Structure formats: structure tokens, C-alpha cells
Amino acid sequence: MEAWAAEKEQDLKTGNAVSVLQDPMVPEQFRVVRRKSETADTFTLILERAQRDRAFEFQPGQFNMLYVFGVGEVPISISGDPAQHDRLVHTIRAVGTVTRALDKLRKEAVVGVRGPFGRGWPLEKARQHDVVIVAGGIGLAPLRPAIYHLLRHRDAYGRVALLYGARTPDDILYLKELEKWRGRFDMDVQVTVDRAMGDWFGNVGVVTQLVRKAEFNPDQAIAMVCGPEIMMRFTIYELQRRGMQNDRIYVSMERNMKCAIGFCGHCQYGPKFICKDGPVFPYTEIENLFGIREI
Amino acid sequence: MENLDVILKKHPFFHGMTEEHLRFIAGCAANEVYKSGEYLFREGESANKFYFIRQGHVSLELHAPERGVLTIQTLGEGDVLGWSWLIPPYKWHFDARATTLTRVLALDGKCLRKKCEEDYQLGYELMKRIAHIMEERLHATRLQLLDMYGVHA
Ligand SMILES: Cc1cc2nc3c(=O)[nH]c(=O)nc-3n(C[C@H](O)[C@H](O)[C@H](O)COP(=O)(O)OP(=O)(O)OC[C@H]3O[C@@H](n4cnc5c(N)ncnc54)[C@H](O)[C@@H]3O)c2cc1C
Ligand code: FES
Numbered sequence: 001m002e003a004w005a006a007e008k009e010q011d012l013k014t015g016n017a018v019s020v021l022q023d024p025m026v027p028e029q030f031r032v033v034r035r036k037s038e039t040a041d042t043f044t045l046i047l048e049r050a051q052r053d054r055a056f057e058f059q060p061g062q063f064n065m066l067y068v069f070g071v072g073e074v075p076i077s078i079s080g081d082p083a084q085h086d087r088l089v090h091t092i093r094a095v096g097t098v099t100r101a102l103d104k105l106r107k108e109a110v111v112g113v114r115g116p117f118g119r120g121w122p123l124e125k126a127r128q129h130d131v132v133i134v135a136g137g138i139g140l141a142p143l144r145p146a147i148y149h150l151l152r153h154r155d156a157y158g159r160v161a162l163l164y165g166a167r168t169p170d171d172i173l174y175l176k177e178l179e180k181w182r183g184r185f186d187m188d189v190q191v192t193v194d195r196a197m198g199d200w201f202g203n204v205g206v207v208t209q210l211v212r213k214a215e216f217n218p219d220q221a222i223a224m225v226c227g228p229e230i231m232m233r234f235t236i237y238e239l240q241r242r243g244m245q246n247d248r249i250y251v252s253m254e255r256n257m258k259c260a261i262g263f264c265g266h267c268q269y270g271p272k273f274i275c276k277d278g279p280v281f282p283y284t285e286i287e288n289l290f291g292i293r294e295i
Numbered sequence: 296m297e298n299l300d301v302i303l304k305k306h307p308f309f310h311g312m313t314e315e316h317l318r319f320i321a322g323c324a325a326n327e328v329y330k331s332g333e334y335l336f337r338e339g340e341s342a343n344k345f346y347f348i349r350q351g352h353v354s355l356e357l358h359a360p361e362r363g364v365l366t367i368q369t370l371g372e373g374d375v376l377g378w379s380w381l382i383p384p385y386k387w388h389f390d391a392r393a394t395t396l397t398r399v400l401a402l403d404g405k406c407l408r409k410k411c412e413e414d415y416q417l418g419y420e421l422m423k424r425i426a427h428i429m430e431e432r433l434h435a436t437r438l439q440l441l442d443m444y445g446v447h448a
Contacts, residue, residue, distance in 0.1 A: 041446075095446045137444035167444040194439045198356065198364030201394060205368045206438040209431075213373065228443045 024261050027067045027112025030088060032105050038091060039171050042138060043103055044079070047088040047111060055085035060145030061120025061252060061280045065260050066090065067112030068101040075257045075275070076102075077142035078116060082149055088113065091141035091173065117260045118279050121146040121224050122250055130158035130216040134235045136165045136207050136227025140173045142252050142279075143226050147181070154186055158221070161188040161214040165207025165231070168193050169200045188215060207231060211238035218243035224280075226252040233290065236283060249283040251290075299324045302400060306347055308375055308424050316417050323406040329393035335376070342379035342387045343404045348372055351397025356390045368435070369394070378425050380404025 029050035036044045049056065058078050067073040080089025094103040105111065123146060131150060135143050150160055162181065166172045172191065182189040190210045192203035203210070208231070223239050225232050232251050239249055255274045258266040262276035270289040272278065283290070300321035303309050309317060326349075329335055335346060335353060346353075348370055355367045355376075367389060370376055379387050381404070411418030 093446075165444075167442070171444065192369075194442070194444070196366045197362075198366060200366060203369045203371075204354070204366040206435045206443075208438065209435055213371070230438075230441060231443045234438060 024114060024117075025259065027065070027073070027114045030111050030113045032107055032109045032111065033087065035106060038173050041095075042091060042093045042171075042173065044089060044091045045102065045105065045111070046080075047090070047113065048086065050110065052086070056088055056116075057085055058082060058116035058145075059120035060123060060149050061142055062116035062118050063142070063260075063279060064088065064090070064113050064115030064117070065257070066092075066098075066102060067114070068098055068105070069110070069112070071101040072098045073112070073114075073258075074098040074102075075117075075254075075260060077252075077279075079141035079144045080148075082145045083152060091138065091144075093138045114260060117275055119277065119281075121252075121280055122222060122282070123149055126222040126224075127156050128158065130160070130221035132161045132163065132211075132214055132216045132221050132223045132239075134163045134207060134211065134223065134225045134227070134239075136231040136235075137167065137171065138173065139225075139227035139231075139252070140164055143224060144174065144177075146224060151181075151184075151187070159188070159216055160186065161216055162190070163207055163210040163214055164189075164191045165210070165227070166191070166193050167195070169196055169202070190214065206234075208234045208238045211235060211242060221248060223249045224252075225249065229254075229290075236290075246283040246287055250280055251283055251286070252279045253281060253286070254279065299326075299400065302349070303347075306373070308347070308428075312420055316414075316420060319410060319417070320402065320407070323403040323410075324400050325403075327399050327401045329397045329399070331393055331395050331397075333393050335391040335393065335397075335399070336387045337390050338387055340387050342377060342385045344401045345378065345380050345404055346376040346391075346402070347400040348374045348376060349398045349400055351399075352394045353397055353399075354392050354394045356392060358390070368432075375428055378429060380408070381422075381425060 030047035031050050032045055033048050034046040038044055060082050063075045063077045065073050066076050076090045076092055078088060079091040092099055092102050094100045133143055133147065147162065150157055178189060178191060181187055192205050192207055192210055194206060196204050221244065223244060225235050236249055253269060253274050255267040255269055257275050258264045260275045262273045267274040300317050303317055303321055350372055353370045353376060357365045357367055359365055376391060379385060411421060
């Protein structure tokens with residue numbers, strides 16, 4: 001284990017609360033209060049501060065570094081309601097060493113948390129405008145706090161469209177919530193899957209195709225896009241085809257991270273650091289880098 | 296009730312077509328209604344029509360032995376369905392099933408094929424538009440094949 005990680009672990013074991021408060025490199029202890037399976041490989045952890053002394057505030061689109069003792073640390077977006085300050089919600093897909101270790105945590109387990117970090121979705125800029133949200137797969141998780149915000153301040157925004165694509169019907173995240181949102185008259189919710197058997201009555205086709213029909217005014221709308229990079233690339237083409245300018249399109253980027261505060265250079269993306277300049281970027285800031293094979 | 300040529304004119308597929316061609320195409324068009332569960336066509340049948348979905352939803356399906364019915368794509372209001380009427384041997388390669396009450400404008404492919412042979416300008420205008428739809432569908436299919444949401448270790 002690297003020196004900084006060993007120090008961090010020691011801090012956590014001794015409950016060194018003072019340094020925890022002040023040092024962004026030192027994780028704070030949180031307890032798992034609930035774990036919920038979302039799909040076959042995706043789950044949600046609801047966490048509370050071990051010392052329930054302060055609120056946890058964040059901006060939709062920001063992320064935390066979650067640390068599993070003795071295993072490692074990964075960046076995970078916050079997927080809960082930004083108005084709820086007493087708990088942290090993270091939806092995680094188990095893909096590798098750390099995320100699989102997170103998958104094994106159960107109620108009362110302790111997790112190290114650093115954050116919140118990064119720049120979130122442009123919810124202020126979007127005020128009075130139409131908002132089109134395009135999410136693919138686990139990409140709905142970082143967008144959910146933005147959706148909660150939009151719905152809580154519904155009168156401050158124009159039309160709101162949520163376009164969500166998943167691999168199969170079984171991979172759809174937050175199904176109950178999607179159904180609830182779809183029942184609202186002030187939000188257009190479209191869900192599609194890439195493949196389905198005959199017992200699925202919803203849309204089949206790629207999420208980019210939903211952009212074509214969504215109701216929003218491309219001259220003034222703001223688009224927020226999150227998903228695999230290839231999905232974001234083709235969503236951007238569709239948004240551009242609808243007449244949207246690049247400065248109105250926002251994307252959330254992912255790269256491996258270590259420090260999450262702009263020191264180590266691990267997450268460097270051209271001249272940008274995803275951890276502190278992003279993860280959410282206006283497309284204008286990264287269009288020259290986007291889709292380039294190696295940066 | 297709106298005239299068929301007015302309905303056609305409003306559809307983006309026909310934007311930029313001459314009045315004369317639109318009038319001719321309208322002459323080959325008819326309104327059709329399908330109840331939920333009814334098939335517009337089945338795999339292997341002669342493909343003599345193409346459709347503009349005015350209302351409702353249509354599911355394009357393939358029946359795979361041991362796997363059952365696979366939905367390849369769903370189409371809805373404003374979508375165009377079918378180009379097999381244009382390409383020999385003029386057979387459908389999949390089933391098209393209405394999943395809700397569906398109203399379509401059905402164009403007689405045989406009548407259009409004949410006219411396209413006589414009037415190359417009309418043939419070209421139709422081909423251009425169909426090629427565009429084919430490109431969109433091919434592109435969407437490629438993205439589906441990429442399995443974008445899979446874990447790519
Ligand atoms: C800002 C930011 C926010 C993020 N938010 C979330 C979130 O809300 N929920 C979430 O589940 N993940 C999120 N991620 C991705 C998450 O950080 C990675 O999945 C995680 O770091 C993988 O670590 P691991 O140790 O589990 O896998 P590793 O052992 O490092 O990787 C194992 C294998 O999994 C593959 N892999 C790694 N990452 C991904 C990935 N993202 N998608 C598909 N395959 C992958 C690799 O190809 C590798 O072969 C976010 C990443 C960033 C940068
Ligand atoms: S993770 Fe260290 S600079 Fe971004």
C-alpha cells in the first residue's frame with residue numbers, strides 16, 4: 001500500500017476527526033445504512049456520517065472518492081437528492097476490484113469518503129430554459145440529483161425531457177422513479193433499450209434516436225449528457241443535428257483518479273483535470289479532445 | 296378530414312418534393328388502422344407497401360428458434376417503415392406488429408415502383424430519402440451491436 005493510503009487508513013482507524021475535517025486527502029468514516037440492488041451488477045449504497053455532526057452538501061454532478069479499507073479508492077458520483085443533507089447516496093456498478101468490494105458491503109459497514117469534488121451540472125445557467133437530459137446506462141446516476149433539483153424548482157425551467165437508454169429492460173436503473181416521473185405532466189420521459197424480447201412493451205432502439213423526437217427548443221435549451229463516451233459522442237451529433245450549439249451541451253467525463261483535487265495528474269485530459277475542471281464540461285471546452293483515441 | 300396530399304406535405308420525409316410528385320404519391324396512399332397486436336406484415340410476405348406512422352407504435356420483430364420473439368426496433372409517430380418494396384425480391388425480412396392502436400398512411404409500393412421507372416426524377420427523390428433512412432437505421436444498428444453499456448475489460 002502506498003504511504004498516503006497507509007496514512008489515510010491509520011487516520012480512519014484512530015478516528016482522527018480533526019485532520020479528517022481539514023485534509024481533503026483524508027477520508028471520513030461513513031456507515032452503510034442501507035444497500036439496495038438495482039440491477040444484476042448495480043447497487044445503491046445509502047451512507048451516513050459515522051459522527052452525525054454535520055450536514056453533507058453537494059452540487060448535482062459532483063462526485064466522492066469512496067474508500068474500501070485495504071482495497072482501494074474510486075470516484076463515484078453522488079446520485080441522491082441534493083436537498084437531503086443527512087445522507088449520501090451512491091449508485092455503483094460492480095466492474096472491478098474496488099467496485100466489487102463496495103458491492104460486498106452490507107448495513108453497518110464502514111466506508112471512507114472524501115468529497116464532494118468537481119464541477120457539477122449547469123443548473124443555474126439552465127434556469128428559464130428547456131432542459132434535455134440524455135443518459136445511458138449507469139450515466140443516469142450522476143444525473144439523478146439534477147433531475148431532483150429540476151423537479152423541486154420546476155417553475156424555474158422550461159420544458160424538461162429525460163431520454164434514457166439501457167442495454168436491456170433488466171438493466172434499467174431506478175425503474176420505479178422513472179415510472180413516477182413519466183406520470184408527471186410537466187416532464188417528458190422516454191426510455192429505450194438496445195435489445196429486448198417480445199415481453200417488453202417499451203421502445204427498442206438506441207438512445208440517440210430519442211433526441212430526434214424530443215420536444216425542446218434547440219436555440220435556447222441546455223443539454224446534459226452522461227453515459228459511455230461513445231454514446232455521448234453520438235448523442236452530441238444528434239443534438240447538433242437538431243441545431244444545438246456546443247456551448248449549450250454539457251457532458252460528464254470519466255477518467256481514473258487518485259487525488260481528486262488536481263495534484264497528481266492522474267485524471268489529466270489534455271490541458272484539463274477531470275477531477276477539478278470537470279467532471280462536467282461544456283462541450284466547447286473539450287470538443288478538440290473528445291473522441292481522440294489517446295490523450 | 297385532411298387530404299392525403301396535405302398530410303404528406305407536412306411529413307419531413309417529403310419536404311422539398313414538387314406538388315406534382317406529391318399529388319401522384321397521394322394517389323398511391325391510403326389510411327389504414329391496426330389494433331394493438333395486429334400485424335402490418337409478416338416475415339416472408341410480399342413487400343408491396345411502405346408506411347408512415349401517424350399515430351401509435353409498431354414493433355419490428357424477428358422470431359428466433361429457442362429464443363422466442365426478439366424486438367429489433369420500435370417505431371412511433373412520424374416514423375417511416377419499410378424499404379423492401381423497393382428492393383427485389385420485394386419480401387419482408389421481419390414482422391411488424393402494432394403494439395397500440397396504430398394509424399398509418401400506407402403507400403402502394405407496386406404503383407410507386409412503376410412510376411419511378413417512368414419518372415426518374417421521382418425515383419431519385421424517393422431513393423434519396425429512403426437512403427437517408429437506411430443510413431440512420433444502419434447507424435443505429437451499429438451502435439446496438441457495439442453493446443455500448445457492456446463492461447469492456
Ligand atoms: C467522476 C467520476 C464519476 C463516476 N461515477 C460513477 C458512478 O456513479 N457509479 C459507478 O458505478 N461508477 C462511476 N465511475 C466509474 C468508477 O469510478 C469506476 O468504475 C471504478 O473506478 C472502477 O474501479 P474498480 O477498482 O472497481 O475497477 P478496476 O479494477 O480498476 O477495473 C476493472 C475492469 O473494469 C473496467 N472498468 C473500469 N471502469 C469502468 C467503467 N466505468 N465502466 C466500465 N468498465 C470499467 C476496466 O476496463 C477494467 O478492466 C465514475 C468515475 C468518475 C471518474
Ligand atoms: S485525480 Fe489527481 S489530478 Fe485529478
